[in-house]
Amino acid sequence: MFKEIEDLSESLVLIVEDSMLTQKVISCFLEGICSVHMVTSGEKAIEFCRATPPDLILMDWVLEGMSGVEACKQLQEMEGLSDIPIIFVTSNISEQQQDLCWDAGAVDFIPKPIVAKTLMNRVKTHLKYKQQADTLKRYSYYDGLTKVFNRRFFDMEGARQFKQSIRQQHTCSVVMLDIDHFKKFNDRYGHLNGDDALKAVASAIDGQIRRPMDGVYRYGGEEFAILLPDTEPDGAKQLANQFVDAVKALAIVHEDSEFGVVTISAGVASNDGGEHYQDLAQLIAAADQALYNAKHQGRNQACVAEKKGA
Numbered sequence: 001m002f003k004e005i006e007d008l009s010e011s012l013v014l015i016v017e018d019s020m021l022t023q024k025v026i027s028c029f030l031e032g033i034c035s036v037h038m039v040t041s042g043e044k045a046i047e048f049c050r051a052t053p054p055d056l057i058l059m060d061w062v063l064e065g066m067s068g069v070e071a072c073k074q075l076q077e078m079e080g081l082s083d084i085p086i087i088f089v090t091s092n093i094s095e096q097q098q099d100l101c102w103d104a105g106a107v108d109f110i111p112k113p114i115v116a117k118t119l120m121n122r123v124k125t126h127l128k129y130k131q132q133a134d135t136l137k138r139y140s141y142y143d144g145l146t147k148v149f150n151r152r153f154f155d156m157e158g159a160r161q162f163k164q165s166i167r168q169q170h171t172c173s174v175v176m177l178d179i180d181h182f183k184k185f186n187d188r189y190g191h192l193n194g195d196d197a198l199k200a201v202a203s204a205i206d207g208q209i210r211r212p213m214d215g216v217y218r219y220g221g222e223e224f225a226i227l228l229p230d231t232e233p234d235g236a237k238q239l240a241n242q243f244v245d246a247v248k249a250l251a252i253v254h255e256d257s258e259f260g261v262v263t264i265s266a267g268v269a270s271n272d273g274g275e276h277y278q279d280l281a282q283l284i285a286a287a288d289q290a291l292y293n294a295k296h297q298g299r300n301q302a303c304v305a306e307k308k309g310a
């Protein structure tokens with residue numbers, strides 16, 4: 001599982017240090033282990049992390065302007081940045097100062113004057129921990145078979161995106177997809193071929209996604225959900241039709257289907273920025289009803305949910 005974790009060369013370490021000499025010493029010791037970027041203040045460190053979150057931060061205690069401890073505290077409180085490990089590199093640190101570092105969220109210390117072996121080993125150890133944590137996170141968000149996001153992540157991310165769309169009065173759309181006559185496919189071609197078909201369908205759907213915030217999730221056995229934040233009903237319908245066409249174009253033979261190949265049906269629902277649907281469950285129920293209509297009207301097509309009260 002952790003095979004890919006051996007190589008640290010792609011890991012990025014941010015050095016926050018105002019002495020040019022110390023910057024040089026640290027980057028020299030880390031050469032060949034990982035990539036490094038250097039900044040001279042806590043403010044610049046925060047700015048850099050916002051744009052390019054590093055895998056590890058080596059933080060000086062005494063800095064011009066914001067102190068290292070203050071920068072550490074602020075980073076720990078920022079969404080998406082709180083899991084970046086921070087090691088303090090500092091000399092003559094008192095017990096009270098050590099307390100302050102731990103309380104701010106530091107994971108370790110490296111004493112000055114810097115001993116090359118200590119620096120290299122601490123950096124390697126923390127980069128490996130970070131890689132392992134990132135890998136575990138990835139595994140817990142993805143579906144093992146199809147490599148798209150899993151249901152657990154959908155439940156978390158979907159609820160968050162739905163709430164955000166209500167707060168910002170933006171439209172949020174969802175497409176529910178289901179493979180047509182998949183039971184018959186499994187019965188005729190076997191479960192392993194069924195698994196291969198599922199993988200190909202997931203990849204074809206994922207291949208249609210262009211915006212970074214859009215996401216494909218395996219919702220159930222042969223059912224997928226696609227979350228489309230900031231997407232108007234027309235755009236969602238267009239994308240749903242693209243999914244239908246892309247799966248048909250795979251031309252996976254299915255002799256027990258009226259289409260001769262594997263196809264999908266899709267249902268689309270959108271909350272139009274207001275309180276159209278109370279929560280994500282209602283939005284999904286509407287998309288599911290539209291999916292049912294698509295099945296009922298002959299499959300291999302996408303239907304849009306009827307407006308409430310229509």
Ligand SMILES: Nc1nc2c(ncn2[C@@H]2O[C@H](COP(=O)(O)OP(=O)(O)OP(=O)(O)O)[C@@H](O)[C@H]2O)c(=O)[nH]1
Binds near residue numbers: 182195
């Ligand atoms: N190979 C494989 N099959 C799966 C997996 N998950 C669910 N299925 C199968 O998908 C089939 C779904 O069958 P149904 O719900 O009856 O739907 P359907 O046959 O696609 O019929 P319609 O939806 O009406 O077109 C079942 O036979 C499940 O066993 C999986 O991970 N791998």
